[in-house]
Amino acid sequence: MDALILAGGLGSRLAPVVSDRAKPMAEVAGRPFLALLLEHLERCAAVRRVILCVGHKAHTVEGALGSRFGRLRLDYSHEDSPLGTGGALRHALRRFEPAAPVLAMNGDTLFTLDLDRLLAFHRARRPGATMALARVADAARFGTVRARAGRVEAFLEKGRAGPGWINAGTYVLGRVAAEALASGPAAFSLERDALPAWCADGLLAGLCSRARFLDIGVPEDYARAAALFARRVPQPGAGS
16 A cells, blocks of 8 residues: 655744754654654555655655665655645645555654554544544644544644644545545645544544654754654664
8 A cells, every 4th residue: 555744844833943954854863754754654564655745845855765765665746836735645646546545644743653553443444534643741732633432523723731632643544535635626734624524524533542642843842852762772882
C-alpha cells in the first residue's frame, strides 16, 4: 500500500529556528525529522511506497532523500502554490491514483502507534476513514477530539487547557474518503473542512492510543523533541 506525508507547509511558526529548509527536514539529533517518520513507516510491512507532498523548499526534501529510503520507494507530489492539507492530498491522489486504503500523515508530527494495529482497526470497522488519537497532558494548542466506541463524535475548539485526546495527524483513508478528497476543491484544509464533515456523516473512526506523540510545529515543541532524541543517541565511547 501507499503512504502520503504532508511535507509542503510554509512552517511559519518554526521559521525563527529553522528557516533554510522545509519544516519536516528540521534536524533532530543530527537527522532530519522526516527520516524518523520514514523509519516508522518502514516498520509497517504493508507500506511499499511513500508519496511526499512537497511545496515550500521542496528541493531540500528531494535533494536529501532521493528516490528510496531503505526498502521504501519515494515519489514526490509537487505543489506550485500552497494548497492546504486537503488540497495537497487531493493533488497527490489525483496524480498517483493509489489504491485505497492509503495511510496519510503530517510531516511535522510523529506518533509511535503501531501502524499495523491502526490498519487492522480500520479494516475491522470499514469506515470512510480512521484517525489516530493521542493523549496529551495539555490539549489547549491542538483542540480535543471526542470519541466513543471507536467512532469520532466531535471536534472541540482549541484553548481548552488540561489533558485530552487530540488528532495525532495519522490517518487511514478508505475508498470513500480518498474519492472525496480527490474530487474536492483545489485548495482546502483536511482538518477544518473534510474531517468535521466525515464526522457529521458518521464516516470517521478513531483509534485512541497512549503511544508517544511528538510535534515540531513550534520552537518549544521542536526543542523538546530534539532533546528527547538527543538523549537516545549513543555518545562517543558509550559502552566501550
